[in-house]
Amino acid sequence: MAKQQKEIHKVKMTDGKRAIIQQLFQEYDIESASDIQDALKDLLGGTIKEMMETEMDSHLGYEKSQRSDNKNSRNGYKTKNLNSSYGSFQIEVPQDRESSFEPQVVKKRHKDISDIYQKIIAMYAKGMTTRQISETINDIYGFEASEGFISDVTDKILPKIEEWQNRPLESVYPIVFIDAIHFSVRQDSIVSKLAAYVVVGINDSGRKEVLTLEIGENESSKYWLGILNSLKNRGVQDILILCSDGLTGLKEAIATAFPETEHQRCIVHMVRNTLKYVANKDMKAFAQDLRAIYTAPDEKTAFQRLEDAEKKWNLHYPAAMRRWRENWDVITPIFKFSTIVRTAFYTTNTIESLNASYRRLNRQRSVFPNPQALLKALYLATFEATKKWTMPIRNWGKIRGELTIMFPDRLPY
Incomplete structure (x- = not known):
């Protein structure tokens, strides 16, 4: 296949342009690109003045050299x-x-x-x-x-942020993700870590949408209930599946605000947290055993593989698998669905591109001067990142079809 050549825009040189350039060289002592810029700056000032003179002529109703009975002059x-x-x-x-x-x-x-x-x-x-x-x-x-x-x-941009934070939302979001990125922020001359919580929804059309962005200090069920209630106050009536990391108090808040919502722990975060306890020499084998659990065809098989992994690894890493058993109720929702649907929500990777934008902020600025400065930067980064969110997520038609069957009468027709 022949390589496509990019078209290069060529500036068309006319006789009029050549005359202007010649006059430019005659009027100014141009020897460098900097001299050209100085000349253009001088011409810009002169051009603006001449335009204002014309505006004044129009305002007064006569030109500078003319006489007039106008009292103003x-x-x-x-x-x-x-x-x-x-x-x-x-x-x-x-x-x-x-x-x-x-x-x-x-x-x-x-x-x-x-x-x-x-x-x-x-x-x-x-x-x-x-x-x-x-x-x-x-x-x-x-x-x-x-x-x-x-x-x-x-x-x-602060009024725009407030308007965006309070805009109406859709009544149903089939899938919602909550994730957190931590930033260093100065408050009262003390630098502390604050978490930026981003809530992203997959709407009924399969498109990603940032529902809200919150800067919080202490995670608690009261804190999360406030965020979830704010979504309800903006029009959200139902969430089918909510995927998150192990955020303190979120599980209880979901049960109160959206009692019918399936709460799914992010499997990728679970795997990462587990492998923190594992030596490098065992990392690959341990990761394979974890994968066997969350890719199991059903919950019964998955639980059997969990017990097998515990027997195999508990002697060397007694704390590694504890969280899997403790959080089994929020790990198991994935086993109700096909592989296509699982890939849509069992991990917060859906919002990793957004998180990457936030992490760039962390690399650029070691400390934000105050929470408001952080909020402004996050909002602008969010706006830039989401410009690309124009298409539904992959296989949305099949995913929505299965969700319609699994959650009857909860998705709009």
Whole structure:
């Protein structure tokens, strides 16, 4: 197969453009790319001033050189500093005696034409600190943006976060995942670990959707009941299957808020937690025995394989298998379903791409200055990651069909 060649966009050089370039070289002493940027900055300032002069002509109803009976008239200029993608520069803004002129090309109190707000938000979303963003803007654009200014810019998304956190949700989510990532956050001059809990639902169309994002300190049944009740208050009436790690108090909260929901422990987390107790030399064999348990065709076979694993390994690793027996009631829901359905919910890998975005924040920033800063960064990272969530999960048609049979009258027709 012939390789497809990417089309390269070529700038069409016209006679008019050549004339402009020649004039540019005649007017400015250009010897480098930096000189070109300085020339363009100067031209940008002049162009903006000329556009404002035209706006003033329209405002007054006559041109600068004309006479008029209009009581209002020109009243000199006011110097204004502007930030642009070429750096900082000054412009002269025409004034009128009645102070009624409202320029549109650069409005009053508007001092930035570089789209810097969007750039700041984008850098913050990647986990950069306010100091790093300030230094980057200064290095690239040559003008100062204080850390306080950057914080003010990112604070503008707080109302959007609140709106997003309170938006209405669907009435039924066939599958919901809850997972946690821990971050270091400074509070009252003390750095402590806070957990960011992300709740992701698979909606009736099979698409992933972040339902909520919470920053919490102490896990408890009361804490989780509050989160689950907030989902109910936003319209969620039923959840068929909820998959999570061993979050303290969650099991009791689910039984209260959604008593008919199947609570499934994330098998991958179970395996990881078990293998922490195992020496490297036994890791492969131990992992194979664990796999034999959670891939068993039914619960009876799985329990027999659990007992076999305990007999084989308890002498060397007495604590390793204890959690499997203690959590057997929230491990066993998978055995009711076919392999296709199991792969949809027995692990929180469905949201691993989202967690990867959160972990990048951890690598970028060792400590967040406060919980609000963490919330802003998480929201922006979530928004970026979920842009790709446009298609249903794999085999959703078959999965939904089986769930309809297993949970009769609980999915919409």
